[in-house]
Amino acid sequence: MSVETKFSIKDLENLSGIKAHTIRIWEKRYNLLEPERTNTNIREYSVSNLKKLLNIAFLYNTGFKISKIAALTESEIINEIESSIPKNREEHAITILKTAMFEFNHPLFSNTLFKLEKTKDFRALFFDVFIPLLNELGTLWHTGTIDPAHEHFISELIKQKIIINIEALQKKEASRELPTFCLYLPYNEIHEIGLLFAHYEILKAGFNTIYLGTNIPLQNLEHVLKHHKKIIFLSYFTVKPEKRTIQEYINEYNKAISYHKNQKLWLMGRRIQKTDTHTLPSNISTIKDHQSLIKQLKTLKKL
Incomplete structure (x- = not known):
């Protein structure tokens, strides 16, 4: 697949974890990469350069000496990686998924996950691969290494994968006695x-669940309460609400539906991490992360 994306040496550092100074040394001493030069003599690296460096970094991080890696042909590097995969399966998968992102390569993404799904259930796949990948993408976003197209491409593929697994679970009817x-x-x-x-x-x-999705005003929640007497709302705050505090949002929430007795609100996400739980109303709970959510659900089911 031909892709015109170009990277700076700083981008390569962010993507591979190998310091720019070290990359320059490897170039000079072992001729590992062949960057192009701009009119102002600044290094520019292609996607193929990035893929090669990611493979080199993978072997280097698993204990190979750079001198030994430099002596290998590209096919020998691939063979060594395949031999190392059983012990470093998740790390290698994340490397491949980053390559799929930069190539906008849907089949590579799907085939990589297909192999992982032979040995992992979806929960393990999410925690062991998707969360580390998303955390890394967050860092790459803030450093300017990836652009919105790359981030949206991989995020949408992850969302599709979650939705497929949701649809499989929705075929079973839940107990009406549960909230x-x-x-x-x-x-x-x-x-x-x-x-x-x-x-x-x-x-x-x-x-049982009702999934409303993104961008929901508080007033919309009232319509749900017209049809369900016992309900738990769950929301996930990543970047919003931004201009107001979490406490202000909670106050607005309780004001909007204060006349409904049997409702609760569970809050998750980055924006609620520093919330003082001692100041929250009795119907509001914060859930630290998805692992904590799993534990909370088990407890709720026993009640």
């Missing part, structure tokens, strides 16, 4: 992956 969860993102919030995986875990635990 219903209504999942939504606050107004102007569009980062959906965390909420989608929460939806997957709630269904897996055997609860």
